[in-house]
Amino acid sequence: MSSTGGLFITLEGGEGAGKSTAAAGLAARLRAEGQEVLLTREPGGTKGAEAIRGVLLDQDLPLDPLAQTMLHFAARADHVAHSIRPALARGATVICDRFYDSTMAYQSYGQGVALADVRALIRLIGLTPDITFLLELPEEDARRRLAARARGTDRYEEMGEAFFTRVQKGFAAMAAAEPGRFVKIDASPPPGLVVDALCQALRGRTGRR
Ligand SMILES: Nc1ncnc2c1ncn2[C@@H]1O[C@H](COP(=O)(O)OP(=O)(O)O)[C@@H](O)[C@H]1O
């Protein structure tokens, strides 16, 4: 359990893996059990962080990878201070759709920002998830899901297959380095079964639910 009170859960993985769907499903299950749940996402989650999100997602705005990294952490600092930490302090379960592992995967493994620099920013944030679900889905399945999902493109769209392979390898390396925090989840079954797997892993980790 988190030293801050409530349980801090994050979901990670590539675009189209089903993170947002699984996060909403898990929040609904835990709320049905009577838990207070804060369901939030990054970048964003507070007014200031959502404004920074607008800059980060604007694909017409070229941004150096280090600038992207610092903007992600600027948004995160506000999100943690004004939304996540207060929720954990009152005992709520926090479910966050992407967190600092995404910055490490996309900006470090994907775009070459030094791992040590991202680690330094993580230290500044000073909050580690209790459990991080890595949703794993073959790239072609993710592409099929994204094609079906109505959405605009993002700044990673034109980066090509090699970029996405580096991001996936990054997530795998991070999960291997922190096996006590990461739980790999097969994201290919239907949404209800993915949520079942998350609940089962939570029961295993926390001895309850
Ligand atoms: N387990 C699943 N099985 C089939 N389709 C899914 C599943 N999870 C999500 N989807 C669909 O795939 C698309 C991408 O899911 P989404 O949750 O938005 O992924 P992410 O947040 O990881 O980018 C959406 O259209 C969603 O409805």
Ligand SMILES: [Mg+2]
């Ligand atoms: Mg999503």
